Amino acid sequence: MRITNMHHFSEYHRFYVARDFSLSGLDMxxxxxxxxxxxxxxxxxxxxxxxxxxPVDKVGYSATEQQRRLFLSLELETGExxxxxxxxxxxxxxxxxxLKTTRKFAEVSDDYVYVYTLSxxxxxxxxxxxxxLTLLLRDKVxxxxxxxxxxxxxxxxxxxxxxxxxxxxSVPFYELFHLNSQVIDLExxxxxxxxxxxxxxxxxxxxxxxxxxxxxxxxxxxESGNRVFVEQLKYEPEQMGQINYVAKKYGLYLTDxxxxxDEDGVFDPQGELMLELLQHKAxxxxxxxxxxxxxxxxxxxxxxxxxxxxxxxxxxxxxDIAADKTVEMEFYLQVPDIFxxxxxxxxxxxxxxxxxxxxxxxxxxxxxxxxxxxxDTLAKVxxxxxxxxxxxxxxxxxxxxxxxxxxxxxxEFSVTDMLAKQVNSFEQAVQYIREQSKYQxxxxxPRTGGRTGTAGGAAGGRGTGTARGGVRxxxxxxxxxxxxxxxxxxxxxxxxxxMRRRAQMLDGKV
Numbered sequence: 001m002r003i004t005n006m007h008h009f010s011e012y013h014r015f016y017v018a019r020d021f022s023l024s025g026l027d028m029x030x031x032x033x034x035x036x037x038x039x040x041x042x043x044x045x046x047x048x049x050x051x052x053x054x055p056v057d058k059v060g061y062s063a064t065e066q067q068r069r070l071f072l073s074l075e076l077e078t079g080e081x082x083x084x085x086x087x088x089x090x091x092x093x094x095x096x097x098x099l100k101t102t103r104k105f106a107e108v109s110d111d112y113v114y115v116y117t118l119s120x121x122x123x124x125x126x127x128x129x130x131x132x133l134t135l136l137l138r139d140k141v142x143x144x145x146x147x148x149x150x151x152x153x154x155x156x157x158x159x160x161x162x163x164x165x166x167x168x169x170s171v172p173f174y175e176l177f178h179l180n181s182q183v184i185d186l187e188x189x190x191x192x193x194x195x196x197x198x199x200x201x202x203x204x205x206x207x208x209x210x211x212x213x214x215x216x217x218x219x220x221x222x223e224s225g226n227r228v229f230v231e232q233l234k235y236e237p238e239q240m241g242q243i244n245y246v247a248k249k250y251g252l253y254l255t256d257x258x259x260x261x262d263e264d265g266v267f268d269p270q271g272e273l274m275l276e277l278l279q280h281k282a283x284x285x286x287x288x289x290x291x292x293x294x295x296x297x298x299x300x301x302x303x304x305x306x307x308x309x310x311x312x313x314x315x316x317x318x319x320d321i322a323a324d325k326t327v328e329m330e331f332y333l334q335v336p337d338i339f340x341x342x343x344x345x346x347x348x349x350x351x352x353x354x355x356x357x358x359x360x361x362x363x364x365x366x367x368x369x370x371x372x373x374x375x376d377t378l379a380k381v382x383x384x385x386x387x388x389x390x391x392x393x394x395x396x397x398x399x400x401x402x403x404x405x406x407x408x409x410x411x412e413f414s415v416t417d418m419l420a421k422q423v424n425s426f427e428q429a430v431q432y433i434r435e436q437s438k439y440q441x442x443x444x445x446p447r448t449g450g451r452t453g454t455a456g457g458a459a460g461g462r463g464t465g466t467a468r469g470g471v472r473x474x475x476x477x478x479x480x481x482x483x484x485x486x487x488x489x490x491x492x493x494x495x496x497x498x499m500r501r502r503a504q505m506l507d508g509k510v
Contacts, residue, residue, distance in 0.1 A: 001090045001101045011068040017053040019118040030121040037140045039092040046089045124153040210244030219258045229267040239273045250286040324354050331430045352393040377408045394429035
Protein backbone atom coordinates (compact mmCIF):
# COMPACT_ATOMS: atom_id res chain seq x y z
CA MET A 1 0.00 0.00 0.00
CA ARG A 2 1.41 3.37 -1.03
CA ILE A 3 0.37 6.13 1.38
CA THR A 4 2.15 9.48 1.08
CA ASN A 5 0.09 11.35 3.65
CA MET A 6 -0.67 9.56 6.93
CA HIS A 7 -3.69 11.80 7.48
CA HIS A 8 -5.34 10.02 4.54
CA PHE A 9 -5.08 6.63 6.30
CA SER A 10 -6.18 6.14 9.89
CA GLU A 11 -8.27 3.83 12.03
CA TYR A 12 -11.20 6.22 11.57
CA HIS A 13 -11.42 5.68 7.81
CA ARG A 14 -13.95 3.15 6.58
CA PHE A 15 -13.19 -0.04 4.67
CA TYR A 16 -14.79 -3.14 3.18
CA VAL A 17 -13.47 -6.47 1.88
CA ALA A 18 -14.19 -8.13 -1.48
CA ARG A 19 -13.51 -11.77 -2.34
CA ASP A 20 -14.94 -14.35 -4.75
CA PHE A 21 -13.49 -17.57 -3.31
CA SER A 22 -13.37 -19.63 -0.16
CA LEU A 23 -10.31 -21.23 1.41
CA SER A 24 -9.98 -24.99 1.06
CA GLY A 25 -7.77 -27.31 3.07
CA LEU A 26 -5.06 -27.09 0.41
CA ASP A 27 -5.24 -23.28 0.47
CA MET A 28 -4.82 -23.25 4.24
CA UNK A 29 -1.78 -25.51 3.95
CA UNK A 30 -0.27 -23.28 1.25
CA UNK A 31 -0.70 -20.24 3.51
CA UNK A 32 0.91 -21.90 6.53
CA UNK A 33 3.77 -23.77 4.83
CA UNK A 34 4.57 -21.66 1.75
CA UNK A 35 3.40 -18.08 2.18
CA UNK A 36 4.03 -17.71 5.90
CA UNK A 37 7.83 -18.27 5.64
CA UNK A 38 7.97 -15.62 2.92
CA UNK A 39 5.87 -12.80 4.41
CA UNK A 40 5.68 -13.66 8.10
CA UNK A 41 3.00 -14.85 10.50
CA UNK A 42 1.58 -11.38 11.16
CA UNK A 43 0.85 -10.76 7.47
CA UNK A 44 -0.89 -14.15 7.22
CA UNK A 45 -2.92 -13.25 10.35
CA UNK A 46 -3.98 -10.01 8.62
CA UNK A 47 -5.02 -12.06 5.58
CA UNK A 48 -7.19 -14.35 7.75
CA UNK A 49 -8.71 -11.36 9.53
CA UNK A 50 -9.70 -9.77 6.23
CA UNK A 51 -10.99 -13.11 4.94
CA UNK A 52 -13.30 -13.54 7.94
CA UNK A 53 -14.99 -10.17 7.38
CA UNK A 54 -17.36 -12.20 5.17
CA PRO A 55 -18.96 -15.51 6.17
CA VAL A 56 -16.89 -18.51 5.12
CA ASP A 57 -19.66 -19.94 2.93
CA LYS A 58 -20.33 -16.67 1.05
CA VAL A 59 -18.57 -14.43 -1.46
CA GLY A 60 -19.06 -10.79 -2.41
CA TYR A 61 -18.57 -7.63 -0.37
CA SER A 62 -18.50 -7.13 3.37
CA ALA A 63 -20.29 -4.38 5.25
CA THR A 64 -18.56 -1.01 5.50
CA GLU A 65 -16.84 -0.62 8.86
CA GLN A 66 -14.23 1.62 10.44
CA GLN A 67 -10.67 0.37 10.31
CA ARG A 68 -10.64 0.58 14.12
CA ARG A 69 -12.17 -2.90 13.97
CA LEU A 70 -9.12 -4.28 12.16
CA PHE A 71 -6.71 -2.53 14.52
CA LEU A 72 -8.47 -3.99 17.58
CA SER A 73 -8.60 -7.47 16.05
CA LEU A 74 -4.86 -7.38 15.38
CA GLU A 75 -4.04 -5.69 18.70
CA LEU A 76 -2.44 -2.74 16.96
CA GLU A 77 -2.02 0.50 18.86
CA THR A 78 -4.00 3.39 17.46
CA GLY A 79 -1.60 5.97 16.18
CA GLU A 80 1.03 6.59 13.57
CA UNK A 81 3.16 3.65 14.65
CA UNK A 82 0.27 1.19 14.33
CA UNK A 83 -0.74 2.60 10.97
CA UNK A 84 2.77 2.23 9.57
CA UNK A 85 2.94 -1.38 10.77
CA UNK A 86 -0.45 -2.14 9.20
CA UNK A 87 0.67 -0.60 5.90
CA UNK A 88 3.86 -2.68 5.99
CA UNK A 89 1.93 -5.94 6.41
CA UNK A 90 -0.52 -5.13 3.61
CA UNK A 91 2.45 -4.33 1.34
CA UNK A 92 3.80 -7.85 1.92
CA UNK A 93 0.44 -9.40 1.01
CA UNK A 94 0.22 -7.24 -2.10
CA UNK A 95 3.75 -8.16 -3.19
CA UNK A 96 3.01 -11.92 -3.23
CA UNK A 97 -0.36 -11.47 -4.96
CA UNK A 98 -2.74 -12.18 -2.07
CA LEU A 99 -4.17 -8.66 -1.72
CA LYS A 100 -5.07 -5.68 -3.85
CA THR A 101 -5.72 -2.37 -2.09
CA THR A 102 -7.67 0.50 -3.62
CA ARG A 103 -9.52 3.48 -2.25
CA LYS A 104 -12.65 5.28 -3.37
CA PHE A 105 -13.72 8.81 -2.63
CA ALA A 106 -17.17 8.99 -1.06
CA GLU A 107 -18.78 12.32 -1.91
CA VAL A 108 -21.42 11.96 0.81
CA SER A 109 -18.93 11.71 3.68
CA ASP A 110 -16.22 13.69 1.81
CA ASP A 111 -13.61 11.09 2.73
CA TYR A 112 -11.79 8.00 1.44
CA VAL A 113 -13.11 4.43 1.72
CA TYR A 114 -10.51 1.64 1.46
CA VAL A 115 -11.28 -1.55 -0.50
CA TYR A 116 -9.32 -4.73 0.28
CA THR A 117 -9.72 -7.27 -2.53
CA LEU A 118 -8.43 -10.70 -1.57
CA SER A 119 -7.04 -13.30 -3.97
CA UNK A 120 -6.81 -17.03 -3.39
CA UNK A 121 -3.39 -18.59 -2.79
CA UNK A 122 -1.79 -20.21 -5.78
CA UNK A 123 -2.07 -23.95 -6.19
CA UNK A 124 1.20 -25.91 -5.67
CA UNK A 125 1.71 -26.44 -9.40
CA UNK A 126 1.16 -22.76 -10.20
CA UNK A 127 3.34 -21.62 -7.33
CA UNK A 128 6.38 -23.68 -8.31
CA UNK A 129 6.03 -22.46 -11.90
CA UNK A 130 6.29 -18.87 -10.64
CA UNK A 131 9.97 -18.00 -10.76
CA UNK A 132 10.23 -14.96 -8.47
CA LEU A 133 8.05 -16.51 -5.74
CA THR A 134 10.11 -19.71 -5.82
CA LEU A 135 13.36 -17.75 -5.55
CA LEU A 136 11.97 -15.74 -2.63
CA LEU A 137 11.01 -18.95 -0.81
CA ARG A 138 14.48 -20.36 -1.52
CA ASP A 139 16.07 -17.31 0.07
CA LYS A 140 13.88 -17.77 3.16
CA VAL A 141 14.00 -21.55 3.78
CA UNK A 142 16.74 -22.91 1.49
CA UNK A 143 16.84 -25.06 -1.61
CA UNK A 144 16.37 -28.47 0.00
CA UNK A 145 13.38 -27.30 2.01
CA UNK A 146 11.71 -26.31 -1.26
CA UNK A 147 12.24 -29.82 -2.60
CA UNK A 148 10.69 -31.25 0.55
CA UNK A 149 7.66 -28.95 0.36
CA UNK A 150 7.10 -29.73 -3.31
CA UNK A 151 7.22 -33.48 -2.68
CA UNK A 152 4.80 -33.02 0.20
CA UNK A 153 2.27 -30.93 -1.75
CA UNK A 154 2.53 -32.42 -5.25
CA UNK A 155 2.24 -36.18 -5.69
CA UNK A 156 3.91 -37.46 -8.89
CA UNK A 157 2.37 -39.74 -11.49
CA UNK A 158 3.26 -43.39 -11.60
CA UNK A 159 6.49 -44.02 -13.50
CA UNK A 160 4.85 -46.89 -15.36
CA UNK A 161 2.22 -44.68 -17.00
CA UNK A 162 4.15 -41.44 -17.52
CA UNK A 163 4.96 -42.00 -21.19
CA UNK A 164 1.94 -44.16 -22.08
CA UNK A 165 -0.42 -43.19 -24.89
CA UNK A 166 -3.67 -41.62 -23.77
CA UNK A 167 -7.10 -41.20 -25.32
CA UNK A 168 -9.62 -38.52 -24.40
CA UNK A 169 -12.94 -40.18 -23.46
CA SER A 170 -14.62 -37.11 -21.95
CA VAL A 171 -18.07 -36.11 -23.17
CA PRO A 172 -18.34 -32.43 -24.26
CA PHE A 173 -21.08 -30.20 -22.89
CA TYR A 174 -23.17 -29.75 -26.02
CA GLU A 175 -23.15 -33.46 -26.75
CA LEU A 176 -25.04 -34.16 -23.53
CA PHE A 177 -27.03 -30.96 -22.93
CA HIS A 178 -29.11 -28.95 -25.40
CA LEU A 179 -29.86 -25.34 -24.46
CA ASN A 180 -32.58 -23.07 -25.79
CA SER A 181 -30.25 -20.48 -27.32
CA GLN A 182 -33.06 -18.74 -29.26
CA VAL A 183 -34.32 -16.92 -26.19
CA ILE A 184 -31.96 -14.31 -24.70
CA ASP A 185 -32.91 -12.92 -21.31
CA LEU A 186 -31.13 -9.56 -21.22
CA GLU A 187 -32.59 -8.68 -17.84
CA UNK A 188 -31.12 -11.79 -16.24
CA UNK A 189 -27.69 -11.22 -17.84
CA UNK A 190 -27.65 -7.61 -16.65
CA UNK A 191 -28.62 -8.67 -13.12
CA UNK A 192 -25.85 -11.25 -12.94
CA UNK A 193 -23.36 -8.76 -14.33
CA UNK A 194 -24.23 -6.12 -11.75
CA UNK A 195 -24.03 -8.52 -8.80
CA UNK A 196 -20.74 -10.12 -9.89
CA UNK A 197 -17.90 -9.72 -7.41
CA UNK A 198 -15.21 -9.39 -10.08
CA UNK A 199 -16.09 -7.43 -13.21
CA UNK A 200 -14.68 -8.57 -16.55
CA UNK A 201 -12.25 -5.64 -16.50
CA UNK A 202 -10.82 -6.90 -13.20
CA UNK A 203 -10.05 -10.39 -14.50
CA UNK A 204 -6.30 -10.74 -14.81
CA UNK A 205 -5.49 -11.60 -18.43
CA UNK A 206 -2.57 -13.70 -19.45
CA UNK A 207 0.48 -11.60 -20.21
CA UNK A 208 0.93 -11.95 -23.98
CA UNK A 209 2.81 -8.72 -24.69
CA UNK A 210 6.01 -9.36 -26.58
CA UNK A 211 7.97 -12.57 -27.01
CA UNK A 212 8.44 -14.99 -24.14
CA UNK A 213 11.74 -16.60 -23.26
CA UNK A 214 10.37 -20.00 -24.24
CA UNK A 215 9.57 -18.73 -27.75
CA UNK A 216 13.08 -17.36 -28.26
CA UNK A 217 14.98 -20.34 -26.89
CA UNK A 218 12.85 -22.76 -28.92
CA UNK A 219 13.81 -21.09 -32.23
CA UNK A 220 17.39 -20.19 -31.31
CA UNK A 221 20.12 -22.40 -32.86
CA UNK A 222 21.78 -24.79 -30.43
CA GLU A 223 25.25 -24.51 -31.97
CA SER A 224 25.33 -20.71 -31.72
CA GLY A 225 28.08 -19.07 -29.69
CA ASN A 226 25.51 -16.81 -28.01
CA ARG A 227 23.40 -19.76 -26.85
CA VAL A 228 24.74 -19.45 -23.28
CA PHE A 229 23.84 -15.77 -23.09
CA VAL A 230 20.35 -16.35 -24.50
CA GLU A 231 19.72 -19.06 -21.92
CA GLN A 232 20.54 -16.52 -19.20
CA LEU A 233 17.64 -14.35 -20.42
CA LYS A 234 15.36 -16.64 -18.42
CA TYR A 235 16.61 -14.90 -15.29
CA GLU A 236 16.90 -11.41 -16.81
CA PRO A 237 13.43 -9.86 -17.13
CA GLU A 238 14.91 -6.42 -17.80
CA GLN A 239 16.83 -7.65 -20.85
CA MET A 240 13.73 -9.48 -22.10
CA GLY A 241 11.87 -6.19 -21.78
CA GLN A 242 14.55 -4.42 -23.82
CA ILE A 243 14.38 -7.10 -26.52
CA ASN A 244 10.58 -6.81 -26.72
CA TYR A 245 10.89 -3.02 -26.84
CA VAL A 246 13.22 -3.24 -29.86
CA ALA A 247 10.95 -5.82 -31.52
CA LYS A 248 7.89 -3.60 -31.09
CA LYS A 249 9.73 -0.44 -32.15
CA TYR A 250 10.91 -1.88 -35.47
CA GLY A 251 8.09 -4.40 -36.08
CA LEU A 252 10.34 -7.46 -35.99
CA TYR A 253 9.22 -11.07 -36.11
CA LEU A 254 10.46 -13.83 -33.83
CA THR A 255 12.83 -15.13 -36.50
CA ASP A 256 14.32 -11.64 -36.87
CA UNK A 257 14.93 -11.40 -33.11
CA UNK A 258 16.62 -14.81 -33.03
CA UNK A 259 18.82 -13.87 -35.99
CA UNK A 260 19.85 -10.58 -34.36
CA UNK A 261 20.63 -12.23 -31.02
CA ASP A 262 22.92 -14.62 -32.91
CA GLU A 263 25.02 -11.71 -34.24
CA ASP A 264 28.52 -11.10 -32.89
CA GLY A 265 28.81 -8.32 -30.34
CA VAL A 266 25.14 -8.27 -29.31
CA PHE A 267 26.22 -9.61 -25.90
CA ASP A 268 29.34 -8.52 -24.05
CA PRO A 269 31.66 -11.14 -22.47
CA GLN A 270 29.68 -10.94 -19.20
CA GLY A 271 26.39 -11.69 -20.99
CA GLU A 272 24.95 -8.16 -20.85
CA LEU A 273 22.81 -7.14 -23.81
CA MET A 274 24.30 -4.34 -25.93
CA LEU A 275 21.10 -2.40 -26.53
CA GLU A 276 22.56 0.26 -28.87
CA LEU A 277 24.08 -2.33 -31.20
CA LEU A 278 20.88 -4.37 -31.16
CA GLN A 279 18.84 -1.29 -32.09
CA HIS A 280 21.30 -0.44 -34.87
CA LYS A 281 21.02 -3.89 -36.40
CA ALA A 282 17.24 -3.94 -35.92
CA UNK A 283 17.00 -0.59 -37.73
CA UNK A 284 18.97 -2.02 -40.65
CA UNK A 285 16.61 -5.00 -40.86
CA UNK A 286 13.61 -2.66 -40.71
CA UNK A 287 14.96 -0.45 -43.51
CA UNK A 288 15.80 -3.45 -45.70
CA UNK A 289 12.32 -4.94 -45.23
CA UNK A 290 10.76 -1.56 -45.96
CA UNK A 291 12.81 -1.16 -49.15
CA UNK A 292 11.94 -4.67 -50.35
CA UNK A 293 8.28 -4.07 -49.60
CA UNK A 294 8.26 -0.82 -51.57
CA UNK A 295 10.00 -2.42 -54.55
CA UNK A 296 7.53 -5.32 -54.44
CA UNK A 297 4.62 -2.89 -54.36
CA UNK A 298 5.93 -0.95 -57.37
CA UNK A 299 6.55 -4.13 -59.30
CA UNK A 300 3.04 -5.43 -58.63
CA UNK A 301 1.59 -2.07 -59.66
CA UNK A 302 3.46 -2.22 -62.98
CA UNK A 303 2.28 -5.76 -63.58
CA UNK A 304 -1.28 -4.71 -62.82
CA UNK A 305 -1.06 -1.87 -65.31
CA UNK A 306 0.26 -4.21 -68.01
CA UNK A 307 -2.48 -6.77 -67.44
CA UNK A 308 -5.17 -4.16 -67.92
CA UNK A 309 -4.05 -3.81 -71.51
CA UNK A 310 -3.56 -0.92 -73.82
CA UNK A 311 -7.18 -1.01 -75.00
CA UNK A 312 -8.58 0.46 -71.80
CA UNK A 313 -6.07 3.35 -71.91
CA UNK A 314 -6.87 4.25 -75.53
CA UNK A 315 -10.65 4.36 -75.05
CA UNK A 316 -11.96 7.84 -74.33
CA UNK A 317 -15.61 7.44 -73.40
CA UNK A 318 -18.06 10.11 -72.35
CA UNK A 319 -17.80 8.92 -68.75
CA ASP A 320 -14.03 9.48 -68.78
CA ILE A 321 -14.45 13.01 -70.15
CA ALA A 322 -17.05 13.75 -67.51
CA ALA A 323 -14.64 12.53 -64.83
CA ASP A 324 -12.03 15.17 -65.74
CA LYS A 325 -11.58 17.79 -63.06
CA THR A 326 -11.58 21.51 -63.68
CA VAL A 327 -9.39 24.12 -62.04
CA GLU A 328 -10.74 27.32 -60.53
CA MET A 329 -9.18 30.58 -61.65
CA GLU A 330 -7.80 31.45 -58.21
CA PHE A 331 -5.64 28.31 -58.28
CA TYR A 332 -4.15 28.87 -61.73
CA LEU A 333 -0.39 28.47 -62.03
CA GLN A 334 1.90 30.32 -64.40
CA VAL A 335 2.76 28.61 -67.69
CA PRO A 336 6.48 27.69 -67.94
CA ASP A 337 8.57 28.81 -70.88
CA ILE A 338 8.73 25.32 -72.42
CA PHE A 339 4.94 25.31 -72.78
CA UNK A 340 4.74 28.79 -74.32
CA UNK A 341 3.12 28.58 -77.75
CA UNK A 342 1.84 25.04 -77.14
CA UNK A 343 -0.94 25.74 -74.66
CA UNK A 344 -2.50 28.63 -72.81
CA UNK A 345 -2.95 29.02 -69.06
CA UNK A 346 -6.29 27.18 -69.03
CA UNK A 347 -4.91 24.20 -70.92
CA UNK A 348 -1.71 24.04 -68.83
CA UNK A 349 -3.58 23.94 -65.51
CA UNK A 350 -5.91 21.33 -66.97
CA UNK A 351 -2.83 19.21 -67.76
CA UNK A 352 -1.56 19.60 -64.19
CA UNK A 353 -4.92 18.55 -62.77
CA UNK A 354 -5.74 15.57 -65.02
CA UNK A 355 -2.66 14.26 -66.85
CA UNK A 356 -0.20 11.74 -65.33
CA UNK A 357 3.10 13.06 -64.07
CA UNK A 358 5.04 11.07 -66.71
CA UNK A 359 3.42 13.18 -69.45
CA UNK A 360 4.60 16.35 -67.71
CA UNK A 361 8.13 14.97 -67.26
CA UNK A 362 8.38 14.05 -70.95
CA UNK A 363 7.54 17.63 -71.84
CA UNK A 364 10.14 19.04 -69.45
CA UNK A 365 12.86 16.61 -70.61
CA UNK A 366 11.89 16.98 -74.28
CA UNK A 367 15.50 16.89 -75.50
CA UNK A 368 16.07 13.40 -74.08
CA UNK A 369 14.52 10.61 -72.07
CA UNK A 370 13.52 11.08 -68.45
CA UNK A 371 16.30 9.80 -66.12
CA UNK A 372 15.56 6.43 -64.54
CA UNK A 373 16.51 7.66 -61.08
CA UNK A 374 13.89 10.40 -61.25
CA UNK A 375 11.24 7.94 -62.48
CA ASP A 376 12.04 5.53 -59.64
CA THR A 377 11.84 8.30 -57.05
CA LEU A 378 8.46 9.55 -58.32
CA ALA A 379 7.15 6.00 -58.64
CA LYS A 380 8.01 5.51 -54.97
CA VAL A 381 6.18 8.74 -54.13
CA UNK A 382 3.16 7.66 -56.16
CA UNK A 383 2.84 3.99 -55.24
CA UNK A 384 4.38 3.74 -51.77
CA UNK A 385 3.69 7.14 -50.22
CA UNK A 386 0.24 7.46 -51.81
CA UNK A 387 0.61 11.04 -53.08
CA UNK A 388 -1.92 11.89 -55.78
CA UNK A 389 -0.70 12.53 -59.32
CA UNK A 390 -2.18 16.03 -59.40
CA UNK A 391 -0.15 16.88 -56.29
CA UNK A 392 2.97 15.38 -57.89
CA UNK A 393 2.38 17.53 -60.98
CA UNK A 394 2.21 20.68 -58.84
CA UNK A 395 5.43 19.65 -57.12
CA UNK A 396 7.15 19.14 -60.50
CA UNK A 397 5.94 22.59 -61.59
CA UNK A 398 7.36 24.09 -58.37
CA UNK A 399 10.74 22.40 -58.84
CA UNK A 400 11.02 23.58 -62.46
CA UNK A 401 9.79 27.16 -61.96
CA UNK A 402 11.95 27.81 -58.88
CA UNK A 403 15.00 26.03 -60.35
CA UNK A 404 15.14 23.65 -57.41
CA UNK A 405 17.29 20.54 -57.32
CA UNK A 406 15.89 17.39 -58.96
CA UNK A 407 17.87 15.11 -56.68
CA UNK A 408 16.25 12.35 -54.68
CA UNK A 409 16.92 14.12 -51.38
CA UNK A 410 15.29 17.37 -52.57
CA UNK A 411 12.18 15.58 -53.86
CA GLU A 412 11.80 13.47 -50.73
CA PHE A 413 12.18 16.59 -48.58
CA SER A 414 9.27 18.26 -50.38
CA VAL A 415 7.18 15.07 -50.30
CA THR A 416 7.79 14.58 -46.58
CA ASP A 417 6.71 18.15 -45.89
CA MET A 418 3.55 17.70 -47.98
CA LEU A 419 2.63 14.43 -46.30
CA ALA A 420 3.19 15.94 -42.86
CA LYS A 421 0.94 18.89 -43.74
CA GLN A 422 -1.67 16.51 -45.27
CA VAL A 423 -1.61 17.99 -48.76
CA ASN A 424 -4.09 15.73 -50.61
CA SER A 425 -5.60 17.84 -53.39
CA PHE A 426 -4.61 20.14 -56.23
CA GLU A 427 -5.83 23.23 -54.41
CA GLN A 428 -3.90 22.37 -51.25
CA ALA A 429 -0.76 21.71 -53.30
CA VAL A 430 -1.05 25.13 -55.03
CA GLN A 431 -1.52 26.83 -51.68
CA TYR A 432 1.49 24.95 -50.34
CA ILE A 433 3.91 26.05 -53.11
CA ARG A 434 2.66 29.65 -52.81
CA GLU A 435 3.47 29.62 -49.10
CA GLN A 436 6.89 28.15 -49.87
CA SER A 437 7.58 30.88 -52.43
CA LYS A 438 6.61 33.60 -49.94
CA TYR A 439 8.84 32.02 -47.34
CA GLN A 440 11.81 31.97 -49.74
CA UNK A 441 11.22 35.63 -50.65
CA UNK A 442 11.09 36.63 -46.98
CA UNK A 443 14.39 34.84 -46.39
CA UNK A 444 16.19 36.59 -49.25
CA UNK A 445 14.81 40.12 -48.61
CA PRO A 446 16.84 40.91 -45.44
CA ARG A 447 20.02 39.61 -47.04
CA THR A 448 19.69 42.04 -49.97
CA GLY A 449 19.16 45.04 -47.66
CA GLY A 450 22.10 44.03 -45.54
CA ARG A 451 24.43 43.82 -48.49
CA THR A 452 23.40 47.30 -49.73
CA GLY A 453 24.07 48.84 -46.34
CA THR A 454 27.44 47.16 -46.14
CA ALA A 455 28.44 48.37 -49.57
CA GLY A 456 27.47 51.93 -48.71
CA GLY A 457 29.44 51.71 -45.50
CA ALA A 458 32.49 50.48 -47.36
CA ALA A 459 32.27 53.35 -49.83
CA GLY A 460 32.05 55.91 -47.02
CA GLY A 461 35.04 54.46 -45.18
CA ARG A 462 35.84 51.58 -42.87
CA GLY A 463 35.53 53.71 -39.73
CA THR A 464 31.77 54.34 -40.02
CA GLY A 465 30.86 51.41 -37.74
CA THR A 466 27.75 50.54 -39.76
CA ALA A 467 26.24 47.04 -39.37
CA ARG A 468 24.98 44.78 -42.17
CA GLY A 469 21.42 46.04 -41.80
CA GLY A 470 22.41 49.75 -41.72
CA VAL A 471 22.34 50.11 -37.89
CA ARG A 472 25.38 51.74 -36.20
CA UNK A 473 27.12 49.37 -33.78
CA UNK A 474 29.77 51.82 -32.28
CA UNK A 475 29.25 55.39 -31.08
CA UNK A 476 30.77 58.19 -33.18
CA UNK A 477 33.70 59.60 -31.18
CA UNK A 478 35.00 63.17 -31.76
CA UNK A 479 38.45 63.43 -33.35
CA UNK A 480 41.13 66.16 -33.07
CA UNK A 481 41.80 67.80 -36.40
CA UNK A 482 44.99 69.67 -37.41
CA UNK A 483 43.92 73.21 -38.20
CA UNK A 484 46.43 75.96 -39.12
CA UNK A 485 46.78 78.69 -36.45
CA UNK A 486 45.81 82.12 -37.75
CA UNK A 487 47.43 83.93 -34.77
CA UNK A 488 50.94 82.63 -35.54
CA UNK A 489 50.81 83.91 -39.10
CA UNK A 490 49.89 87.46 -37.92
CA UNK A 491 52.92 87.95 -35.54
CA UNK A 492 55.64 90.49 -36.45
CA UNK A 493 59.43 89.89 -36.72
CA UNK A 494 60.12 91.61 -33.34
CA UNK A 495 57.61 89.33 -31.57
CA UNK A 496 59.17 86.26 -33.09
CA UNK A 497 62.68 87.36 -32.06
CA UNK A 498 61.51 87.98 -28.48
CA MET A 499 59.94 84.51 -28.37
CA ARG A 500 63.18 82.93 -29.63
CA ARG A 501 65.23 84.65 -26.96
CA ARG A 502 62.75 83.62 -24.34
CA ALA A 503 63.15 80.03 -25.41
CA GLN A 504 66.97 80.26 -25.31
CA MET A 505 66.81 81.65 -21.81
CA LEU A 506 64.68 78.79 -20.70
CA ASP A 507 67.19 76.37 -22.26
CA GLY A 508 70.09 78.09 -20.43
CA LYS A 509 71.86 79.13 -23.58
CA VAL A 510 71.70 82.85 -22.81
